[in-house]
Amino acid sequence: MNDRDRPVDWWRDAVVYQVYPRSFADSDGDGIGDIPGLISRLDHLEDLGVDAIWISPFYSSPLHDGGYDVADYRSIDSRLGTLADVDELVAQAHARGMGVIMDIVPNHTSSDHPWFVEALASEPESAAWDRYIVREGKGADREVPPNNWRSVFHGRGWSHVRDVDGNPTGYWYLHLFDTTQPDLNWENPEVRAEFRDILRFWFDRGIDGFRIDVAHGLVKEEGLPDFDYSAEDDGVRQDMFDEDLAHSPFWDQDGVHDIYREWRRVADEYDPPRVFCGETWVPNPVRLARYQRPDELHTSFNFDYLMAGWDADRMRRSIDDTIAQHAAVGAPPTWVLSNHDVVRHRTRLAPGYDNQTRLTCEVDEQRGLARARAATLFTMALPGSMYLYQGEELGLPEVRDLDPADRHDPAWHRSGGTDGTRDGCRVPLPWFGGTPSYGFNSSDASWLPQPADWADLTVTAEKGIEGSTLEMYRSALRIRRAEDALGAGALAWLDTPEGVLAFSRPSDTSAVIVVLNLTDSPVHLPASWGTDVLVESGDEVAVLDDDGQEHLVIGGETAVWLRG
């Protein structure tokens, strides 16, 4: 961050707010959120109390995968703004003391990128094609893909290289995602040099760091061997969130770490040094911590915790493993419950939610909200940094009843509607008012329709209302900033009955006790924990015990922070 009052290692316990720019705020009424819209609502983020924003891609893109298909890494999608707008955004965020983290997409480009356009006009064995992963097909007519790799978005992971007349050439290019997202060849020095240059381009403009898309995917195993899908292939779905796939020849290869050592050297050339957060879907905290070795990435997303669900044992195990593995490499853990790729945690944690029938299962939305608030409050007190996803501070649910015709997720279309439900967490934010667009813009255009019943979930509806989700987030973030015991530091577990988690965050001057009751019944806390509540997610009440001492009783599915 360029703010000289900030410590150089601000990222070690930062609260970072993810902006999905097309759905945040739309300044020109075309139905697509944009950078001027984001600038106009920075007050909300300052008021919320976050340390930095991470913005999903806003580069020039045909938007076949929400901007994760980049046609030009040095220009802005004209629907979202201009380079001058980004400069203004960085200046305004910094003036408010907030860092700006951009999103870089190095695993693949868009098929509209000039490199791929050049490749399409070149011979398959040419230097232009060597920037991508292209191989001859198998079979007499080379009509069979070079190996059995599949696309994360369903279907095969290879497409024909076609000649100028559209006929298959016998060569195939790899795309682990959509056909319009050809994988780059990271063995090619030109690719490596180009990305170092892109990093510098943006660092020179003053951005504070990058979130790295598919950070675990850049390097593929030599020889591109087939992968044995049989272990998890039930014919229903296969994706990168699957643990077994993480051991595949296309994810988490050792060679990827060299790239991040190079990138770290670039980031360290700057004053203050720029920072990285990797999107690393790896099977466990041991593999994850390898990305945070001192000469690699500063942080990475900890998806193990996100996947732990509403389960005390799994959560505790994930927290312990994560803290231990990160301590071994001297890195801070990160915690995240929602992002633009997963079902919003208000819905995902709700009773009744089922990952297989996620669009049709009956979900108890009210208990989902109680659980989401409790899980968030508990998570915000863990040591390390925390990522929030836009709209979770309002308690937004997943929108599960989008019309198929309105859906954009490429995986939805590639899977014939059996997967690819990521649009439901990307619906534009409600700011004020009783009907769509709820202040998202001043027209009624919206790239994804908003539900009719979000009037009570707008920023204005919740602001200043005691007990609202927004006010709980604001209070917790204010206390987190003020308390020495929170953010970076130690955690000590406290004894609890089954289904309850509690830890103390000690510091030299004070301590904070954090309790999460995952059961649906009230729980009595020991009198020694006191009754001085700093912030709570639900009901709590102080009562006298048999010895005449006061102790706290917290409701089911509730979290509290207490002055320890």
Ligand code: GLC
């Ligand atoms: C990452 C992004 C996701 C995108 C994919 C391909 O997982 O978070 O939105 O579709 O990479 O770039």
